[in-house]
Ligand code: GLY
Ligand code: MN
């Protein structure tokens with residue numbers, strides 16, 4: 001090849017090079033042939049999802065906060081892993097919450113709550129006797145990419161959306177039957193978003209960081225209407241409202257978290273049974289991670305977050321997800337793992353267990369301190385008038401007292417608990433509790449007064465997860481405790497009567513119960 005024959009990027013842009021390995025036939029004869037001879041689609045529409053009515057109530061609650069405004073809640077786009085390989089799709093949690101959809105069928109879908117005008121029934125409903133709270137404020141429409149016909153190129157040639165590549169996607173009628181939402185083709189989204197915006201009659205808010213393309217569309221509309229000022233704050237207020245809407249779970253959500261916790265408990269049993277294999281493997285932590293991951297995929301959508309499988313001193317690294325270490329007899333192994341069920345609700349559970357089934361005296365001492373802290377927090381949660389922040393305070397009172405007893409604090413426990421002290425936090429730098437639901441750290445955009453400073457309320461689900469982390473190079477730790485790390489994490493529900501339930505109580509927590517459980521599972 002002469003120099004002048006060398007292909008240049010101008011001749012074929014890099015973005016088109018992926019097709020250089022394609023040998024897909026392009027003849028008209030092939031196109032005609034592949035479009036023909038397929039069986040008919042099922043006549044029956046899918047049943048309405050058990051989440052549909054709950055999602056409708058959530059949409060109504062959101063709509064009441066933003067009357068007269070268009071609210072845009074994208075599912076998000078597929079994310080490229082490399083070249084033409086995408087990560088498995090998971091919709092934005094706000095989209096899942098407001099549609100009840102939890103599968104991988106919705107890349108590019110967008111839920112829009114269109115404001116109802118007086119002509120649409122917003123006012124007439126109230127006039128008809130409904131309470132103001134029942135007055136519909138919006139019409140929800142799901143803009144969706146339905147499956148293409150078998151006579152299209154998408155059917156056989158589109159590896160992102162095509163039926164022969166990713167399976168049969170629902171039709172508009174099917175997705176509508178499933179969700180109870182009016183469904184429109186995603187191609188009509190742009191016009192629907194723009195309606196009445198240019199003249200400034202309708203304000204649009206979009207969930208931030210869910211779908212860059214939809215955000216850009218909304219930004220353009222705002223710019224055209226001269227409404228760009230304050231847009232970021234306005235979208236942030238929507239994100240905040242969506243987060244706060246999830247602080248109290250409805251009965252459907254509570255059931256889903258229960259299912260996630262039940263599957264997670266099975267995964268922990270699998271881990272105990274796998275320990276002999278983990279000990280025999282040079283990367284025993286990976287054996288544990290893999291065993292739990294298999295259970296998560298068998299029972300649910302997958303993991304709610306990357307599993308932490310940390311043996312010995314690795315457990316002193318709070319987010320140890322590399323999990324490439326050995327697992328040795330005599331060590332503790334800390335496993336923080338949660339199954340995310342198909343509806344996308346997750347559990348978040350930690351157990352710290354002795355690899356050979358028996359705690360040493362030193363391990364038991366640390367374990368008991370953490371357990372006492374968790375129990376104190378749980379007891380506080382069940383008392384009337386408790387604020388979320390009190391859960392942490394209760395656990396810290398126990399840990400500070402125990403660390404003072406062990407001579408590890410520079411003063412008394414009281415001095416340490418003083419905001420100006422806080423010496424005990426050297427050995428537990430993370431928080432004690434967070435809300436749990438569709439996201440492992442759920443409701444993360446809620447205001448402080450709605451989260452940390454809020455009263456516990458029925459329907460809230462949160463973790464209690466104190467720990468003590470004694471690194472092996474920590475000279476302020478008594479020698480016999482160095483290298484030991486313990487966390488115990490449970491998922492807690494506030495019931496209607498204000499009492500609390502430990503949803504993960506099926507997994508043993510006391511040292512004796514842990515030992516008995518391990519002995520039973522290992523025969
Ligand atoms: N697994 C993350 C957490 O416990 O918050
Ligand atoms: Mn947690």
Ligand code: MN
Pocket residue numbers: 336337348349350489
């Ligand atoms: Mn956790």
